[in-house]
Amino acid sequence: MLHYTEMHLNRASSERKSNDWIIAQMRGESHWLLIDDDKNLVDTKTCTLVSLSFDQVKELHLDNAVFLGLDGQKSYFALDISKYADKNTLQIPSSAEFIDMRQIGPQLPPTMASVGVLAKGLCYWHNTHQYCGRCGSKNHSVEAGHARKCLNSDCRHMTFPRTDPAVIMLVTHLFSDGIERCLLGRQAQWSEGVYSTLAGFVDPAETLEQAVIREVKEEANIDVDKVKYLASQPWPFPSSLMLGFIAQATTTDIAVEQDELEHAQWFSRADLDSFLEWGIDAPGFKLTRKDSISRYLIEYWRAS
Template sequence: MTLIIYSWEMVDNYPFHLFNGFPNLYGFSGLDRRSVEREEPNWKKKLLNDPNTRFVLNWRSKSLISEPTLGYPSAVKLKSEEIPPNLEVTDQYVFLGQKNALWYVGIDISSVDEFELNRELPENSSFRDLREVGAILDRFDACILSYCRAIFYWQQNNKFCGICGSKTAISKAGHQINCKEITCRKPVFPRTDPAVIMLVYDDDRILLGRQSIWKKGMYSTLAGFLEPGETLEEAVAREVFEEANIEVEDVSYHSSQPWPFPASIMLGFYAKARSTEIRRNDEEVEDVQWFTRGEVSQFSKLGKSLPRKDSIARCLIESWLRNDY
């Protein structure tokens, strides 16, 4: 069955046709965000009383996860009556959207102390860092939890107006913040920081680097934030040159990935090397090397590892290994 939402063709409720390949995690949820509903002033009261509403909880940037003895972890999605009374009082919320006749709402309960929190949690559940479980969650669960995490991080960091310093208030179902000062009323919208991440190749080898804070032996693609007045292609070239002194050409876009750790969108590229002699920037990376296809395929035997499976970096590398780029 083919579903049309906002003129998106949905396949099995996921808009996979938008991506030529296997889509990155934390995106392509198939969620209808229903942005028009955000304008409804009584949306919260309406959805609290709707039996088709499901709530996901966020606590200090962690997500409530069910971990059964058998089976895979999943996001805990509570009905209104299942939310413990002491966890309901909050002004931090976000209306996420609708899928398969169910409404989804995120609630941030970071103000609840840890002792009180643990007394009220559903059986076999706990608050986990999304990065610990994201790769083994259902795609939809990973998407809505990353969505919540990003919005609540933004809300937590905008409690005061950046113009006049007054307190702010949440509006538009969690998607807008307004200064309370009547002479200011500055609106603020959710922020996403764009970052480029690129796989540089030279015939049958690729350029990978590592930072000292990463686990021992892990190598990944180079990456960096976009600067003002800079195109994405320029950012790719600048970052590679800054970190490895390698010049690139033929920069081509591959895919993107929401990365709410804390608030980025990763924009993936491939780039062909114009020069190959590495001069590492010690302040940027601990090591940078060229690796052949055979070496990357044998990383585990070499005492090395690739980036996490839920990352676009891993996707770029595996696509290159398959010659699918």
């Protein structure tokens, strides 16, 4: 199972539109996940997300609280306290720390990690969409944090969270020596030795299959066909949905554009067996993060 895909909360899409219903959920058995400077509050001893009770947060400004969903009778909310002057009055465990989800996510249980990135993703969206995209006026949070509405009485435009679709693909080719290899590349800003599957955002008026073919051509000058969808993964770093494919190359001569990739190379399964894990501070080739769909695609191919 892909990390960040095990969302178990009932999002209660209809009920959350009622302000009275949301207030009742807040005052009931509610659990509050805090975000500060785009980081989640984590208990470093137990490696779990810290959830506070309503009594622990009720003195804060809750107008921007985001309803995440229901787990039975339990309600989950996210609250971004980045701009709160009184946040230091919160009573949180001494072992709690605000940590970037990209750092802690792989260590969290899958369902908890899924809730954590939902909280992070929605709070990020609110922080980056403070103004109406139609008239430029200030807007505010509505529908329990799942929309924003323009305050201009002549506009009142509603904005909803957006997810950017991106294709990510493992490209393979059976070479004349009888060995099948996959195409991996790296960007210059990545950690030393890390190679990943190719990826890119979907253009307007473009199918996913067309995006796969275009991105591989743009990044490595490789032509592909037989594009096959495998799986998807939410990747709110900051706001993407990764759509995973496998494709077969019809050409093999690599030519990278330096503004896209620093380097790309064909690797066999035997080559990948010698790769180190992401995060290891040692020279040599390294696999991508275990929580990424890139790693999922690589492992899918290695096992086939």
